[in-house]
Amino acid sequence: MLGYEFMQRAFWAGGLIGIIGPLLGVYLMLRRQVLMADTLSHVSLAGVALGSVLQLNPALSGFAVAVAGGLVIEQLRRSYRTYSELPVAIIMTTGLALAVVLMSLKQNLSKSFSSYLFGSIVAVSDTQLRLIAVVAAVGLAYFIVLRRPLYSLTFDEETASISGVRTGLLSFSFAVLTGMTVAAAMPVVGVLLVSALIVLPASLALRIASGFTAAILIAVSAGLLGVFSGLTASYYINTPPGGTIALILLLFLLAAIAAQRLIRLKRRHSKYRNPLHSGKSVQEI
């Protein structure tokens, strides 16, 4: 399988997004912005359509519009503090509406759009791979260097602000990074599944992690494992890679939930079974 160059590129692209997506996902979930990835993927789709209509590189225009969308959402979030999900809903509707209208202006766009909608990781070009590598490098550096202020910001914005964290700048830079990651992830898993790669590993991690660092490590491990096993499975059973990756991530999450419940049940059982074994039953008492 890895003898084919297209599969090597697919594994590189998937591996890079499999690291940065789940990492971003942990912070997005904790900041109650879980729908942001989904929204920006729709906004990015509008950017792709705009690029096609204006005869620009669709990948780059999608990238630029996703970053701009992230900034607009952050600005609106500050205006609607009480209803922080509202700006996300507004931008999602706008992005999808724009994409549909712009697509209708060019009749021959539907085929190239299907690659953005469902992903075409096995057809990742060198340019796309370079873009993904740059975004992943920038994202990793961002999360490593700013891990302390990001932790404070994510826990509570007000206390972070008072203790000297420049919360405005940090929030805006985070929105830019989200836009960049979503736009870079699009050719890997497609618009419809981009949020799956960001949200599912993070959901799993937040459910089972005992601490913050553990949550980050679990999310990244699950993301990488999901991407690699999804790609391998899609190669051998000939299924769409994006959908396969998302379904495998979903299986991981369901398995983790089931395992966690079983462990809890077992612990409870072992704790309360002993008195009955050594003493009298309720009826006897």
Place this chain on the structure above:
Amino acid sequence: MILSSMRNVVFGYDEEPVIDRLSLDIEAGQFIGITGPNGAAKTTLLKLMLGLLRPWDGTVELNGELAADGKLNIGYVPQQIASFNTGFPSSVIELVRSGCYGRLGLFRRFTREQDELVERCLRQVEMWDYRNRRIGELSGGQKQRICIARALTQQPQVLVLDEPTTGMDAASRTGFYKLMRHYVNAHGRTVIMVTHGLEEAGAYLDSVISLERKEKEGWTCLVTNSCSAHFGPED
């Protein structure tokens, strides 16, 4: 020495002000209580003082001369901070250590002194035994205590607490008031605390700012001891 000075401050959330032309001086080095009924703008007053809200009119100043570098180190525990973010996947010790981030900056490692400080603060709020527990597993009162420990690890010159004893049992509340009293007496720090439990806390406080609503006069601000305040234009 004056810590915070407000002059003719007006602030509201819609069209009507909830604080109307308030002038208030708060002395440094004291344990100060802010009290009043629900909706009396106690939290608003704190947030104005901290610069989290901007007044419609008037001025709010914090005295930077109290800090060597001109920048006051303020520890803040907002109202029910712990119940707000229950699913946060952090262990107790991770959260409390984050109080040191301001001094450590982006890259400096924790020193032995800072590790000892974290331990001391957790012991002071009687939460050291829970250090490896996930914060979501703790009760409301326990979460409140670790948020206070986190603020203490900042070693702030001013500690601002909004109803910090919510969810704590009576013994924990008494222990907490004694700890704050010690913090003020032994270290010369300032503690400003919004509280509904003046009967319990009163004996430990140096001053009380009491916000009350009178039928015809609107809001009044009654102050005991060394704080001074009044509503209306400043002469």
